[in-house]
Amino acid sequence: MREWISELWRAREILYFLAWRDVIIRYKQAALGATWAVLQPLFTMLIFSFFFGRLAGIPSNGIPYPLFSYSALVLWMYFSVTLGHVGNSMVANSGLITKIYFPRILLPAAAALGGLLDLLTSSLLLVAMLVYYHVTPRWTALLTPIFVGQTVLLVMGLGMLLAALNVRYRDVKYTIPFMTQMGLFVTPIIYPVTFLPHRFQGWLALNPMTGVIEGFRACLFGGAVDWNVLTCSWVVTLLLLLAGGVHFRMTERVFADVV
Amino acid sequence: MTQAISVENLSKRYELGALHQETQLRDQLVRLLRTPFGKRRTRETLWALSDVSFTVEQGEVVGIIGRNGAGKSTLLKILSKITYPTSGRVKARGRVAALLEVGAGFHEELTGRENIYLNGSIMGMRKREVDAKLEAIVEFSGLQRFVDTPIKRYSSGMRSRLGFAVAAHLDPDVLIVDEVLAVGDADFQKKCISAMHELRGGGRTVLFVSHNMSAVENLCSRGIWLAQGRVQLDGPAPKVIEAYMTSFAAAENASTALGSVGDRSGSGEVRFTRVEFRSSEGDLQTVTRAGRSIVIRMHYHANEPIIRPIFAVRFYTELGTLVTTTSTWLHGLDICPVPAGEGYIDLEIDSLNLMPGRYYLSLRLGTSVDQRTYDALEHAVYLDVEEAPIYGQSRRIDSRFGLVFFPQRWRLDGIGRSATDAAKRAADA
Numbered sequence: 001m002r003e004w005i006s007e008l009w010r011a012r013e014i015l016y017f018l019a020w021r022d023v024i025i026r027y028k029q030a031a032l033g034a035t036w037a038v039l040q041p042l043f044t045m046l047i048f049s050f051f052f053g054r055l056a057g058i059p060s061n062g063i064p065y066p067l068f069s070y071s072a073l074v075l076w077m078y079f080s081v082t083l084g085h086v087g088n089s090m091v092a093n094s095g096l097i098t099k100i101y102f103p104r105i106l107l108p109a110a111a112a113l114g115g116l117l118d119l120l121t122s123s124l125l126l127v128a129m130l131v132y133y134h135v136t137p138r139w140t141a142l143l144t145p146i147f148v149g150q151t152v153l154l155v156m157g158l159g160m161l162l163a164a165l166n167v168r169y170r171d172v173k174y175t176i177p178f179m180t181q182m183g184l185f186v187t188p189i190i191y192p193v194t195f196l197p198h199r200f201q202g203w204l205a206l207n208p209m210t211g212v213i214e215g216f217r218a219c220l221f222g223g224a225v226d227w228n229v230l231t232c233s234w235v236v237t238l239l240l241l242l243a244g245g246v247h248f249r250m251t252e253r254v255f256a257d258v259v
Numbered sequence: 260m261t262q263a264i265s266v267e268n269l270s271k272r273y274e275l276g277a278l279h280q281e282t283q284l285r286d287q288l289v290r291l292l293r294t295p296f297g298k299r300r301t302r303e304t305l306w307a308l309s310d311v312s313f314t315v316e317q318g319e320v321v322g323i324i325g326r327n328g329a330g331k332s333t334l335l336k337i338l339s340k341i342t343y344p345t346s347g348r349v350k351a352r353g354r355v356a357a358l359l360e361v362g363a364g365f366h367e368e369l370t371g372r373e374n375i376y377l378n379g380s381i382m383g384m385r386k387r388e389v390d391a392k393l394e395a396i397v398e399f400s401g402l403q404r405f406v407d408t409p410i411k412r413y414s415s416g417m418r419s420r421l422g423f424a425v426a427a428h429l430d431p432d433v434l435i436v437d438e439v440l441a442v443g444d445a446d447f448q449k450k451c452i453s454a455m456h457e458l459r460g461g462g463r464t465v466l467f468v469s470h471n472m473s474a475v476e477n478l479c480s481r482g483i484w485l486a487q488g489r490v491q492l493d494g495p496a497p498k499v500i501e502a503y504m505t506s507f508a509a510a511e512n513a514s515t516a517l518g519s520v521g522d523r524s525g526s527g528e529v530r531f532t533r534v535e536f537r538s539s540e541g542d543l544q545t546v547t548r549a550g551r552s553i554v555i556r557m558h559y560h561a562n563e564p565i566i567r568p569i570f571a572v573r574f575y576t577e578l579g580t581l582v583t584t585t586s587t588w589l590h591g592l593d594i595c596p597v598p599a600g601e602g603y604i605d606l607e608i609d610s611l612n613l614m615p616g617r618y619y620l621s622l623r624l625g626t627s628v629d630q631r632t633y634d635a636l637e638h639a640v641y642l643d644v645e646e647a648p649i650y651g652q653s654r655r656i657d658s659r660f661g662l663v664f665f666p667q668r669w670r671l672d673g674i675g676r677s678a679t680d681a682a683k684r685a686a687d688a
Contacts, residue, residue, distance in 0.1 A: 013380050013385060013386055014380050014381055016380075017376060017377050017380040017381070018377075018381075020377075021366060021369065021373075021377055024368070024369065024373070025366060025368050025369070028368045029368065095363065095364065096363060096364045096381070097341070098336075098341065099341070099359045099360045099363035099364070100339075100341070100357065100359070100363050100364060100381055100382065101339050101340035101341050101357065102381055102383075253342075253343045254342075254343075256336065256341045256342045257273065257342055
């Protein structure tokens with residue numbers, strides 16, 4: 001274990017170059033470049049605001065609905081898009097895996113870090129919206145990186161599990177978009193947790209992204225925090241990280257033979 | 260002398276079932292439904308390596324030879340930690356750089372410069388190191404004008420030059436090279452070989468896998484011959500190469516049945532079945548003499564009809580140097596569709612202008628429709644060319660005089676005369 005960590009430390013520049021490659025390639029031939037990182041959550045927010053905010057009249061804890069949904073979408077888009085990249089990272093780089101040795105975990109890690117640039121870009125619009133709606137963030141806004149960090153850990157944990165499975169079963173590739181589509185509805189993005197009948201709220205807390213998004217919003221806009229939900233979310237995140245890491249380490253020896 | 264690499268009782272088993280099937284969960288479910296109570300199908304296993312042991316001293320340059328499927332690549336993959344052995348141990352001292360494919364990890368969309376950084380970093384160079392060596396790498400590759408062009412616009416030759424340029428500047432303690440010299444033009448190959456010579460001079464340990472026996476002989480002091488996953492012979496390079504080459508085509512070579520040739524690939528709709536050497540009179544012969552005519556008859560069996568076939572033959576020396584290539588495509592022949600069943604094609608050579616020695620033939624049968632190869636046999640048969648009075652005299656001419664000779668004459672009219680004399684005579688006439 002200690003040996004592995006020192007090996008990772010020596011290979012830290014590879015992580016940087018792999019993440020850098022992922023980012024460059026994604027935007028190199030896209031005419032709109034990094035604007036895509038904003039356009040996707042922006043249009044989703046507009047559609048949600050029209051259908052769910054205006055027509056369906058779903059409450060949003062006293063925050064303007066566009067701001068309410070966009071603040072969640074920023075994190076959710078990172079989670080869902082990056083989970084896809086991380087889950088496919090081993091298969092997509094099979095040419096590398098079968099030809100060069102380097103710590104394999106750098107591939108999912110690079111994919112998870114590469115997505116952070118998009119998150120940063122789309123956050124700029126969030127700041128602009130705060131200004132537009134005259135919402136002054138509280139000092140707790142400084143704590144938001146905690147939840148961004150938690151999302152990264154979650155993406156890594158779940159992603160490593162999926163990436164390792166993907167090497168053996170290509171079904172995973174089709175499962176990920178399906179999972180994230182479903183996830184959009186069982187995460188409080190369109191609605192606040194309190195919108196659900198009480199008996200369902202406990203189940204929702206099992207989804208680690210519930211705690212992430214509730215915590216992120218509470219930091220920005222204030223409001224009561226359900227510490228049970230946050231704790232549950234962290235426990236699930238860390239368990240997934242452990243499971244993903246262990247499974248990945250156990251199977252990485254055969255990646256090059258199977259992929 | 261210190262040991263750079265030590266390999267102890269190395270074995271590697273592949274489960275063929277796991278490799279080729281069941282990458283879809285569905286396949287496993289289907290099998291479970293079909294035979295819910297049946298015992299699990301016993302998987303076919305393949306020992307790519309079994310009980311391989313050797314040590315390499317620091318500074319040694321070792322060539323690893325053997326046919327396709329002998330375990331060479333598996334050995335290199337284990338030595339470079341890409342895959343893990345089923346049993347046994349490998350120890351390597353110092354920084355190990357493995358070049359299993361030139362430019363592995365290059366990305367199409369990135370420029371040459373960006374790829375140098377990416378590839379260099381993955382191969383174990385620090386960014387500072389790449390910064391310092393960038394100019395030298397670019398110069399070595401000879402691609403100064405293209406460093407800022409995405410490599411998707413590069414030719415395959417340019418790509419391998421860039422890849423080898425990065426690799427040549429890795430500065431490893433142990434370098435593992437697989438067949439990279441097979442690509443690139445002659446000039447670049449020379450450059451690679453001299454780069455490897457420099458490595459040898461620098462006390463670096465090199466493990467080198469190649470089918471090019473003359474490259475192995477030039478570069479390596481020691482050879483290891485792998486056959487069916489075992490070390491067949493380990494010793495001085497020339498000795499091992501000789502033993503390896505004589506193991507080919509051990510059958511009677513006047514009419515060689517090709518069913519058991521080891522080094523064979525292709526999709527298999529058509530297979531060569533037999534090769535015969537005949538004199539122009541049609542007699543089967545086992546050896547021929549330099550300068551004679553010869554007919555090479557290749558029998559095939561087609562399992563299904565094929566259209567626009569291409570037959571090709573390559574001649575190699577014992578050391579693996581390509582002497583010549585000929586094919587029906589090069590001759591512009593448009594062959595009518597080949598019906599299913601047996602058949603043969605003759606290659607008539609008017610004058611076999613090869614110096615005496617043993618030559619190996621590689622055969623290939625493909626189609627120009629989709630560039631597919633039906634059958635490809637490397638070094639499938641050999642042809643012994645005996646000494647002959649090539650130039651019409653009874654002088655002894657053997658393999659020391661080279662590979663080929665030309666239909667030729669010496670003109671002696673100019674001896675003792677200046678060029679102007681000759682011109683005057685021509686004017687008088």
